Amino acid sequence: MALDKTPVQVIAEIGCNHKGDMDIAKDLIRVAATVCGAHVAKFQKRHNRELLSPVEYDTPHPVPSNAYGDTYGAHRDFLEMDVDQHKELIDTCKEYGIAYSTSVWDLTSAREMTTLNPPMLKIPSATNLHYDLQNYLCENFAGEIHVSTGMSTGDEIAKLVQFYADRGRAQDLVVYSCTSGYPVAFEDICLFEIRTLMEKFGTTVKGIGFSGHHLGIAADVAALAIGRSLESEGKGRFSHIERHFTLDRTWKGTDHAASLEPDGLRRLCRDVRNVDQALAYKGQDILPVEQVQRDKLKWGLS
Numbered sequence: 001m002a003l004d005k006t007p008v009q010v011i012a013e014i015g016c017n018h019k020g021d022m023d024i025a026k027d028l029i030r031v032a033a034t035v036c037g038a039h040v041a042k043f044q045k046r047h048n049r050e051l052l053s054p055v056e057y058d059t060p061h062p063v064p065s066n067a068y069g070d071t072y073g074a075h076r077d078f079l080e081m082d083v084d085q086h087k088e089l090i091d092t093c094k095e096y097g098i099a100y101s102t103s104v105w106d107l108t109s110a111r112e113m114t115t116l117n118p119p120m121l122k123i124p125s126a127t128n129l130h131y132d133l134q135n136y137l138c139e140n141f142a143g144e145i146h147v148s149t150g151m152s153t154g155d156e157i158a159k160l161v162q163f164y165a166d167r168g169r170a171q172d173l174v175v176y177s178c179t180s181g182y183p184v185a186f187e188d189i190c191l192f193e194i195r196t197l198m199e200k201f202g203t204t205v206k207g208i209g210f211s212g213h214h215l216g217i218a219a220d221v222a223a224l225a226i227g228r229s230l231e232s233e234g235k236g237r238f239s240h241i242e243r244h245f246t247l248d249r250t251w252k253g254t255d256h257a258a259s260l261e262p263d264g265l266r267r268l269c270r271d272v273r274n275v276d277q278a279l280a281y282k283g284q285d286i287l288p289v290e291q292v293q294r295d296k297l298k299w300g301l302s
């Protein structure tokens, strides 16, 4: 079966790695696009008073050395960009020719971000049981809806996909294999979950993706090989690889240590492009590149 050669999209998950600073956020977009060759620059949007209980909001950050505020809520608020700032980030993405995306963690964020008409919005693993939010997106957002499946049971994932199918939106849905951990040990990445998702849902949804929080880039290339080979068996489409992205892994904050720096993301994008070309069957017995060698080297033909 011929593979759909639409390139697998590499998403630079900037998240909150901008440390609440628009200049850093814009620089992350610029570097992801122009130095690394990523396809999407992704952020996160939260309304912390809606998302967190009063007690969670007022409790100090569990890791004080990562805290940007006296309480967890104040810390999260410090890292938030408002709607106008997200508009500016969209403009910056346009300037550098990279698509913009953001995850929405609560209903208010979903309402706000849909007004910006991005090409895609994401529901993080933490929020994928929030059906009011997902119903809102199904009814009010025409773009792709990406949903991550960390910390989810098989039944929850099946229900999730059915929810979108029932609303006629499964063909706009991208479901991500994900292990929620920062960073994730190699034995916990469980890449064959991509196989499970593709076998169960690949032909129902628009795409299956991989959202990684591990170290290095080898697992992503393996994810690509697994996803594309299932594609070759008619099990749907493997469409996205998402990795956290920072300018400096030693910066203060939870996600930096599990992020790629510019050279890592650049190598990931390069390897995804190159390996994707290599993932093909021979369309003919002897390729043109081999014919020259066959004529010259092959014993027993003349």
Ligand SMILES: C=C(OP(=O)(O)O)C(=O)O
Pocket (backbone or CB within 6 Å): 044, 103, 122, 123, 124, 125, 126, 148, 149, 150, 176, 178, 180, 211
């Ligand atoms: C936390 C997020 O994603 P994931 O669940 O894939 O890690 C996110 O996109 O904000």
